[in-house]
Amino acid sequence: MGPRGSSMASTTRRVGTEGSATRALILDTAEAVIREEGYAAASTRRVATRAGLKPSLVHYYFPTTDDLLLAVNLKGAEASARAIDAALAADDPVRALWLMHADSARNALAYEFIALANHRKNLRAVIAEHSERMRARQVEVLSRLFGDRLAAEGLTPAGLSVVLAGIGRVLATEDALGITAGHDDARAFVEHWLERLAQNQGTKV
Amino acid sequence: MGPRGSSMASTTRRVGTEGSATRALILDTAEAVIREEGYAAASTRRVATRAGLKPSLVHYYFPTTDDLLLAVNLKGAEASARAIDAALAADDPVRALWLMHADSARNALAYEFIALANHRKNLRAVIAEHSERMRARQVEVLSRLFGDRLAAEGLTPAGLSVVLAGIGRVLATEDALGITAGHDDARAFVEHWLERLAQNQGTKV
């Protein structure tokens, strides 16, 4: 990905007003680029061109490419957190959670950040922490929903979260590649199983 | 990611003796680089340096970077095919298949190629085809093992393959990032469930 200084990415450093419209535009554009072309394509130039800005301006707001990537990651994490909280408030919380995991737009982004974390030691810790926080948040929600009742299925809230994440992600990523064999079957299986679970579920809080 | 020519990948063009030791060395090195640093790092130079060869020589065997990447992908696909066939011959075929899906080294490579396919239209078709072939091969194996008996669980061979792939992949990728919450629970759940399935299984062919 070109030369990259070895200095730690400064998660906190943030040039430009937080509420700046330009900053938001850059962030949105970068997210779109990452989703469509991968994190490696989120170069200053490409993002700037697409946003109709000068490359230098991108650097003004995000001194380092890492800063930009982490900012997009953070934004995604915040969106996921909101989605989880919304699930808890939904009519059928478990199903809402499953839909979130099977959402391909969300998965495309998440996938990129995992790939990114895998290849850039600098960013690994921050990205991993975001993922862990999402897991924890889901555990909270699922615990509130099921109490101990998941144990009857041989599962735990954390285990359920892992299973849904895995199946959701493989469906989304394969869809993107045009691979579909077994998808409907797997989806039906999960949904059927979740329905059964839902009957076992405690009162919504 | 640096400049990448837009020329169609010449899947078939192949210079250099097929059985050449140099060719094998380049392929192995490229695979290691991809596994450790990601496909974006598999540049002619990097592979050459690491293999102790001149960059030009890499180009001699693989005229295009895409040629090299596809060759590594093909090699991985062949290894996966062998693993699936070996599973069929194992004592506990379903469990062997699950272990294959949960194998982190294999997943690391597979993950890279999915990311690659996602971001390079050129290669998408070839890589997707390899994945589909693997899925088909597993369906064959699982059908032979279970016949119709999976239906009782609300599943199909293809659906089961998808489920195992998803859960296996999420475990492997999160492990790599040091995320472990819920992993043991999910693993126990899958293994317990597979044991139950195995009792339902037909005679090994």
Add this chain to the structure above:
Amino acid sequence: MGPRGSSMASTTRRVGTEGSATRALILDTAEAVIREEGYAAASTRRVATRAGLKPSLVHYYFPTTDDLLLAVNLKGAEASARAIDAALAADDPVRALWLMHADSARNALAYEFIALANHRKNLRAVIAEHSERMRARQVEVLSRLFGDRLAAEGLTPAGLSVVLAGIGRVLATEDALGITAGHDDARAFVEHWLERLAQNQGTKV
């Protein structure tokens, strides 16, 4: 000076044939640029433009700016070594040594490399070593010329080398800036003193 990776400069790495005419041209041009505009001006672009080459070609021969700078330094050190050896063979060796130290072209280059060493940890060791080798070579020459006879003046070969280097350098650098006050006086003083020394000198070897 722009981004600079933290990787150690690879003193030995050397792309392109040693005897290449292009390589020599780049080296000569870089030396001229450094002498005239300072080491900080020895950028790929500037050197390339001045040599009538493409910037990429400079990178082909000297992957890193540090590689280029060190190569120029090495070339200078070799020239100095030859000058010292030539002094030993001259009619009046001590005076020849003094003239070498007072040579402004040589000093301009030396000055740049000391400044460079001062500001780039990477290169410090190599450059310092070159300087030390020059000092050692002079000590050898002066010892051969004077034996113990310098002691009568309260000096040693190494001490004399330091004194000549210091006075020679200040004269050369100030000349370059147009500062001349006291220069003739200092020069006369040194030359008078060296004449006296020469009479004290042993037989030339």
Add this chain to the structure above:
Amino acid sequence: MGPRGSSMASTTRRVGTEGSATRALILDTAEAVIREEGYAAASTRRVATRAGLKPSLVHYYFPTTDDLLLAVNLKGAEASARAIDAALAADDPVRALWLMHADSARNALAYEFIALANHRKNLRAVIAEHSERMRARQVEVLSRLFGDRLAAEGLTPAGLSVVLAGIGRVLATEDALGITAGHDDARAFVEHWLERLAQNQGTKV
């Protein structure tokens, strides 16, 4: 060295109260940066960051980088002038002058400005003038101390100043690089010689 506007340095233009604490902070920080990392590192940004200020503020006080550099140079010249005056008032003035010339902190800064003058025509005249003034001031002091008595040694006040400057500078710069061969010998030689001179010296004024 990055882009550097070609606008003449505005030696006189000076925004911000002369006595401003902020101005002094910027000046001190710039001096430290130059001393430690060289004049080329004294960029608006770097100085600002290190001083905990915004880059724009540095520009507010010093519209141009050249303005900043010259201000630091002036500050250094004033300090040297004070050191020379102090030498005259010292117990052993000649020795005090020598110690000033051998002072490595002072030399590090002086070295940078000579390099700077060498490479930026804009600034050459101003910096050279400062140096010349220091030389003149020393000549005054030495004349007062020795009258004509230096002639017996074949020297003049200006010549002595040059000699001390040269030897002092080479010792200081080589020390910084870890080169020490001959240093003690040269130092002993100079000090012994200065002692002899001192006995020849006139009454302190």
Add this chain to the structure above:
DNA sequence: AATGAATGAGATTTCATTCAT
């Protein structure tokens, strides 16, 4: 079968400077 030379493109980053508030 292998390699040295050359080139154009692009990515990352740093910088000085201007302007409006």
Add this chain to the structure above:
DNA sequence: CATGAATGAAATCTCATTCAT
């Protein structure tokens, strides 16, 4: 007094690829 925004230029480096030998 002070600052945020914006911009254009340049420096460093990496790459894929082509060509001639």
